[in-house]
Amino acid sequence: MKKLLLTTLGVTCFFVITACSGDQENDESTIVEVNETQITEAEFIGELKDGFGEQVLNEMVQNTIINDKAEQFEINSDRVEEEFQSFKEDYGVEDDEQLLTLLQSQFQLPVESVDDFKNDVLKPQLVISEIAEADVEITEEAKQEYYENNKEELESVSARHILVEDEQTAEEVKTKLDDGQDFAELAEEYSTDGSASQGGELGSFNRGQMVEPFENTAFSLETGEVSDPVETQHGFHIIEVLEKKESFEALERDIEESLKEEQAKPAEEVLQNLMDEANINIEESSYEDWLQT
Structure with missing residues (x-):
């Protein structure tokens, strides 16, 4: 929902x-x-x-x-x-x-x-x-058609990030992540935005909801992959994708909800x-x- x-x-x-x-x-x-x-x-x-x-x-x-x-x-x-x-x-x-x-x-x-x-x-x-x-009434044909016509808008990513002010700190955090330190703990220690208290978690989002450099990186990563530092107007982000929903099967529930809302x-x-x-x-x-x- x-x-x-x-x-x-x-x-x-x-x-x-x-x-x-x-x-x-x-x-x-x-x-x-x-x-x-x-x-x-x-x-x-x-x-x-x-x-x-x-x-x-x-x-x-x-x-x-x-x-x-x-x-x-x-x-x-x-x-x-x-x-x-x-x-x-x-x-x-x-x-x-x-x-x-x-x-x-x-x-x-x-x-x-x-x-x-x-x-x-x-x-x-x-x-x-x-x-x-x-x-x-929602038919399988209607769901498939909706998916084909709205695939890009439907795709979503669940991610977390660590936001810092400068590139040097971002590189320092990335090194610690590469060495196996816990993402959530580092987010609480370093991140400068409100998600820090939640281990950097941002929930799920669709295209158009995040600033462009952040969005482009998030949607290009595979599940479980951690990005290099990404610069936006907010600072430098290190992004980890927790889940991606791209296939019809993964998006079927969202498609049904959208069709129900329309009808x-x-x-x-x-x-x-x-x-x-x-x-x-x-x-x-x-x-x-x-x-x-």
Whole structure:
């Protein structure tokens, strides 16, 4: 699974829902005093309600519908865990702390724990995908044709690197690697970028995602091969290719996912259909205009 459905539920206003879910009995208590002016909890929550209430209410309703569908499709903790492990594998992430850093920095997801990610992102995504792809049929002929037409774009490399500032240091590191020293340990010691703490691992990438000298070298190496120092605008890289996916067999799963994405219903359409089909009763008339049914 390479792409996150960032339109899925429970993400954009997760922090707001958390903030609004406190004990309502203490609404009139002062939480901040500014220049002798008191700000009460009721005022604070009122501001959140005015600013984000409509969006949060709709997300809460959608979450309820999604959870009901998850039960119907038997999307249980085992299926979510399987998707979770697949996500970690695709992005070359081993431990939970690395995963949370990736989600917060690269995907800008306000998730504070792995459980949040599983429940608020992966589970809704599985439900939406189940519905969106229900009528999709992928033939062997379609997969082969897609492979032939998109071979270069589909090819991917999984690699790690050691990035240093000057060529002399790069040559020193390369000599140590040739002498049998551990790549990951040297990356932690020498590398100047954020991948150092992960042993230099960069995960998997396609053509066009890296700067040209780096990309050209990475795609020219064989699996397990380590490059000589490669200069880019970032410094000098020593690259090791961990895995290459070039054949139809190696890329078949990615091809199926791409074809499914092309043929599946848009996530927004799925959500709207679920809202239309749900039995939603607005008990408090003041919220009638809030719910986007």
